[in-house]
Amino acid sequence: MPTEKPTRSTRDRILDAAHALMRTIGLARTTTKEIARAAGFSEAALYKHFSSKEELFVQVLEERLPPLGPLLNELGADPGDRSVHANLAEIATRAALFYESSFPIAASLYADPTLLRRHHRATQALGTGPRKPVEALARYLRAEREAGRIRPGADPDAAAALLLGACAQRAFLYDFQGGERPEQPLDDFASAVARTLLEGVG
Template sequence: MQQPPARVRILDAAHELMLTVGLARATTKEIARAAGCSEAALYKHFTGKEELFIRVLAERLPRLTPLLRSLAAEPGQGTLQENLTEIARQAALFYEQSFPIAASLYAETQLKRRHDDAMREMGYGPHRPIEDLAAYLRAEQDLGRVARDADPYAAASLLLGACAQRAFAYDATPDATRPEVDDFAARLARTLLAGIAGLPGSTGSAGTEGAPGPG
């Protein structure tokens, strides 16, 4: 059976090692060994561990950014509740899978600084999903499906912040169980929509969603 291309094997190996031993301990040498190639071959495809980390987030985890950008490019499709529920579901899964990888960054200041610099250079960063979701909500606001006085950036921060919290906030509960992702996403979207659509308990139905509320 033919092996996958080297780039694919390297990304797979990087993903696995970052999950199992942590980002700080997943060296390029270990990643190359796990991928069945030389370290020199790894550097033919990636500039270093910083780029590998970013590519793992972008290509091996739930595709949150493409979803947000596609919705922003074509606002008005589907209902807001359906769209926000899918965004919340993808975001919850993304943070659930990325948090164990990224957590070790915060234990080493210099490592985090290098990764922050690399993300800036490549146009990535944890702020981007918030900006992309805010852009989508502004586009819906322009169509009248989000209340005129709603704050898209604050709404985006609330939704994604809750999804990020789900990744670790429930580990200390008695049964250490996260809320089930589909139910969590639906409840979160419904609650957020009730605020930004200006209609308490709004379901985002075609005839009423986003209508400005009184006042």
């Protein structure tokens, strides 16, 4: 007897609708009313699960985009047995995919300074924001420095900013060029960025 597919929860359907709208028309133009309508619910039902559009945005980043935060937190707590290069290459791969997915969603915020300030305040209140991956990567690099796997004088904050900045720049170029894939494959890019960074801190 075939088993029935589990019904997606209200929360999941709202997140799916929010992700689809934010990806296609941008965060600035997406409203909670449109999200609720696309999900097939009332706006009141949406607010039973999410306190604001900003919270929805944060949850879309965490639950619908390629995961970056969990890996960074895991490595910051325990660098593991793999080489520093392997860890940094995996971080670069995930970061490039994360920024590639998030850039089209968030870019529209920069056209509206008032909305940008509101989102900045809201993400701060939620304990998140674009600085979090940089801080988490810096924690990981400090753990590697304490373990003696990178040099004592290395600057974890600067190194984290360099690696993630390179990944964000790749995503910007990808989006600016209309989704045209960069000539350098992602695996090659991630390995090269990790290797170049290690030449400075290793």
